[in-house]
Amino acid sequence: MDKIIMKTPLVEMDGDEMTRIIWKMIKDILLLPYIDLKTEYYDLGLEYRNETNDQVTIDSAEATKKYGVAVKCATITPNAARMTEYNLKEMWKSPNGTIRALLDGTVFRSPILVKGITPYIPTWTKPICIARHAYGDVYKNTEMIVEKGCKAELCVTNADGTETRDIIFDFKNSDGIIQGMHNLDSSISSFARACFNYALDQKLDLWFATKDTISKKYDHTFKDIFAEIFENEYKEKFDAAGIEYFYTLIDDAVARVIRSNGGYIWACKNYDGDVMSDMIATAFGSLAMMTSVLVSPEGIYEYEAAHGTVQRHYYKHLKGEETSTNSVATLFAWTGALRKRGELDETPELCAFADKLEKATIDTIESGIMTGDLYLLSTLENKTKVNTEDFLKAVNERLKELL
Numbered sequence: 001m002d003k004i005i006m007k008t009p010l011v012e013m014d015g016d017e018m019t020r021i022i023w024k025m026i027k028d029i030l031l032l033p034y035i036d037l038k039t040e041y042y043d044l045g046l047e048y049r050n051e052t053n054d055q056v057t058i059d060s061a062e063a064t065k066k067y068g069v070a071v072k073c074a075t076i077t078p079n080a081a082r083m084t085e086y087n088l089k090e091m092w093k094s095p096n097g098t099i100r101a102l103l104d105g106t107v108f109r110s111p112i113l114v115k116g117i118t119p120y121i122p123t124w125t126k127p128i129c130i131a132r133h134a135y136g137d138v139y140k141n142t143e144m145i146v147e148k149g150c151k152a153e154l155c156v157t158n159a160d161g162t163e164t165r166d167i168i169f170d171f172k173n174s175d176g177i178i179q180g181m182h183n184l185d186s187s188i189s190s191f192a193r194a195c196f197n198y199a200l201d202q203k204l205d206l207w208f209a210t211k212d213t214i215s216k217k218y219d220h221t222f223k224d225i226f227a228e229i230f231e232n233e234y235k236e237k238f239d240a241a242g243i244e245y246f247y248t249l250i251d252d253a254v255a256r257v258i259r260s261n262g263g264y265i266w267a268c269k270n271y272d273g274d275v276m277s278d279m280i281a282t283a284f285g286s287l288a289m290m291t292s293v294l295v296s297p298e299g300i301y302e303y304e305a306a307h308g309t310v311q312r313h314y315y316k317h318l319k320g321e322e323t324s325t326n327s328v329a330t331l332f333a334w335t336g337a338l339r340k341r342g343e344l345d346e347t348p349e350l351c352a353f354a355d356k357l358e359k360a361t362i363d364t365i366e367s368g369i370m371t372g373d374l375y376l377l378s379t380l381e382n383k384t385k386v387n388t389e390d391f392l393k394a395v396n397e398r399l400k401e402l403l
């Protein structure tokens with residue numbers, strides 16, 4: 001069989017530890033034999049980030065803006081322990097944070113469902129995709145401890161120097177606490193557009209929820225910006241695609257999510273998204289089966305796995321011990337990116353290959369061949385635990401039958 005031709009390169013962002021090992025295995029076993037793989041390679045492994053003073057991260061984000069589609073391996077976010085382990089010049093920032101800021105992007109996380117791994121909510125038969133607004137609110141707040149006898153006010157210094165004030169609370173009878181936070185109309189608008197675009201891309205309904213009945217200015221602004229952008233820019237496109245934008249109160253949304261069958265995108269404010277994405281990931285069964293895609297308001301896509309570098313497995317691997325690390329989310333990052341590249345370049349062979357590789361992966365697990373993490377969860381009767389590499393080889397056997 002001839003190798004599938006790619007017209008435009010993918011931006012390839014390599015990473016760290018066990019996921020770096022998996023990255024190479026996926027390419028060698030499942031991609032290079034079938035695709036004339038064109039990538040523009042950026043090494044985001046911590047050593048090279050340190051060597052380039054993190055310039056490589058910025059360059060990779062700029063390349064993503066240029067080409068439109070990237071695939072990223074998990075990377076280490078340095079902490080004190082990593083400073084010594086890698087002899088770092090500085091505690092470099094999270095590459096994901098840097099890339100997200102440069103692309104002004106929103107992260108969408110979706111679980112991959114397979115037979116044998118039942119969500120804790122068994123009626124969730126379709127994925128629930130969470131979109132988290134990753135700017136502002138309590139994550140960029142200012143807090144103070146206030147002593148009894150003090151009065152706290154909100155004060156805005158206007159452009160002409162005058163002040164607008166409002167009382168927060170008069171702490172006459174007790175010590176207490178206050179908190180100030182903000183968001184930006186521009187950031188909320190980018191978030192809204194990223195969500196509407198991704199809903200159209202995935203042909204999924206979009207849900208959004210805030211506490212606008214209590215927070216009549218702050219949360220209500222989120223509701224209003226979403227409503228206005230939807231009416232002016234997306235309503236007709238949603239009608240044509242047969243999908244819906246649905247707004248409700250956050251507590252009503254939580255109740256509906258639990259009663260639902262899944263199959264929609266749930267857009268969340270920053271804190272709601274932080275909390276709910278962990279709940280959804282856990283309820284669907286495994287972090288190793290969670291994919292993640294960063295989407296910019298202009299429609300630039302960066303695909304990755306939601307999990308980290310699986311450090312414990314890496315140290316076993318370094319000692320020469322066998323590992324059974326789940327490569328599915330990283331593999332789906334590649335298929336997501338290849339399919340998107342195929343759509344943009346109008347190379348349907350590439351999209352078809354991505355579909356078949358995903359099917360081969362799911363079929364392999366549903367036939368009972370799986371890595372250790374899934375082996376512990378699966379209710380299949382005949383199941384076999386395989387090592388990291390043998391799982392990918394088993395996927396390849398299935399893939400050959402489908403091609």
Ligand code: NAP
Pocket residue numbers: 073074075076077078096287288304305306307308309310311312313324325326327373
């Ligand atoms: P992690 O790498 O996601 O791993 C946490 C634990 O979850 C693992 O020890 C493993 O459990 C299990 N696990 C996660 N992915 C798995 C997989 N593919 N197959 C099998 N088991 C899997 O998170 P972490 O240990 O907190 O972080 C490690 C490094 O990753 C850190 O340096 C962090 O900065 C980085 N990180 C990067 C990203 C990113 O690039 N997007 C995201 C999160 C964390 P067992 O050990 O019990 O088998």
Ligand code: MG
Pocket residue numbers: 274275278
């Ligand atoms: Mg969280």
